[in-house]
Amino acid sequence: MSREDFRILEAVGDPEILAVQSPAIIAYNLDMTRPHVSNRLSEFTEHGLVEKIADGRYQITDRGRDYLEGELDAEELELNEE
Helix, strand or coil: CCHHHHHHHHHHHCCCCCCCECHHHHHHHHCCCHHHHHHHHHHHHHCCCEEEEECCEEEECHHHHHHHCCCCCHHHCCCCCC
16 A cells, blocks of 8 residues: 555544545545545455445545554555556
8 A cells, every 4th residue: 555545545534534535525635636536445445445435425444444553454455556
């Protein structure tokens, strides 16, 4: 997982922000493109790190929180890097 990926996942899981995030809001706040964030969120969804709860709305899962807290090894994820 790249540093950029970590920042995206961290933004979705940040309790100081909203519990539900959209790719557009994440992209704006992290100065990334919306398509890039959308692609990464799709990849995170496939690996159980986030879940899509409505069209264009995502929230972090327990597995995603475990990763952010260092309780899940990145090698277990096998994410495709962009």
